[in-house]
Amino acid sequence: VAEGAKSAGASRIIGVDIDSKKFDDYDKPIQQVLVDLTDGGVDYSFECIGNVSVMRAALECCHKGWGTSVIIGVAASGQEISTRPFQLVTGRVWKGTAFGGFKSRSQVPWLVDKYMKKEIKIDEYITHNLTLGDINKAFDLMHEGGCLRCVLKMNE
Numbered sequence: 121v122a123e124g125a126k127s128a129g130a131s132r133i134i135g136v137d138i139d140s141k142k143f144d145d146y147d148k149p150i151q152q153v154l155v156d157l158t159d160g161g162v163d164y165s166f167e168c169i170g171n172v173s174v175m176r177a178a179l180e181c182c183h184k185g186w187g188t189s190v191i192i193g194v195a196a197s198g199q200e201i202s203t204r205p206f207q208l209v210t211g212r213v214w215k216g217t218a219f220g221g222f223k224s225r226s227q228v229p230w231l232v233d234k235y236m237k238k239e240i241k242i243d244e245y246i247t248h249n250l251t252l253g254d255i256n257k258a259f260d261l262m263h264e265g266g267c268l269r270c271v272l273k274m275n276e
Contacts (some may be wrong), residue, residue: 121166121168121192122135123240123241124220125164125166127240130164132158134154134157134158134162136150136154137265138169138171138174139265141265142265149177149180150177150181151176151177151178151180151181154181155181158181158183160183160184161181161182161183161184161187162181162182162183162187163182163183163186163187163188164182164187164188164189164190165178165179165181165182165187165188165189165190166178166189166190166192167189167190167191167192167193168192168193169193170193170194170195170196171193171195172195172199172200172201172202174193175189175191175193175195175201176201176202176203178191179203179207179212179214180203180207182212182213183212184210184211184212185210185211186211187211187212187213188212188213188214188215189212189213189214189215190215190216190217191214191215191216191217192216192217192220245268245269246268246269246270246271247267247268247269247270248261248267248269248270248271249270249271249273250270250271250272250273251272251273251274251275252272252273252274254272255272258270258272
């Protein structure tokens with residue numbers, strides 16, 4: 121999302137992490153902190169982890185009248201998202217996407233080409249390289265918030 125926002129010309133990108141070890145403690149809900157920080161709300165928000173509470177916060181931090189929140193993360197089976205209807209009737213938009221809207225057959229080669237030309241960053245987001253035998257360690261790192269992206273190698 122950060123790379124996409126950058127390539128789309130975003131003037132400001134704010135990342136929010138739900139891991140309490142990685143952020144300042146606020147006395148307000150994060151959506152209110154973001155509304156205050158941005159003088160009314162963000163133009164676009166993206167939820168990437170599949171957490172329904174974060175999906176709601178992402179919508180509610182959007183600017184009234186034109187803010188758009190995009191759900192990318194896949195929630196667990198049976199989970200439901202909710203918000204007050206006021207959030208939508210005041211002009212916010214809530215939408216979802218699969219695979220960022222890319223068509224896998226025709227557009228993935230274009231993405232690979234951009235990566236190979238170093239026009240988009242991917243390697244910088246890999247925090248761990250492990251072997252397939254260490255897959256449980258990779259899951260532990262992910263669940264404890266100690267890993268952004270892990271590449272598992274088949275043999276080593």
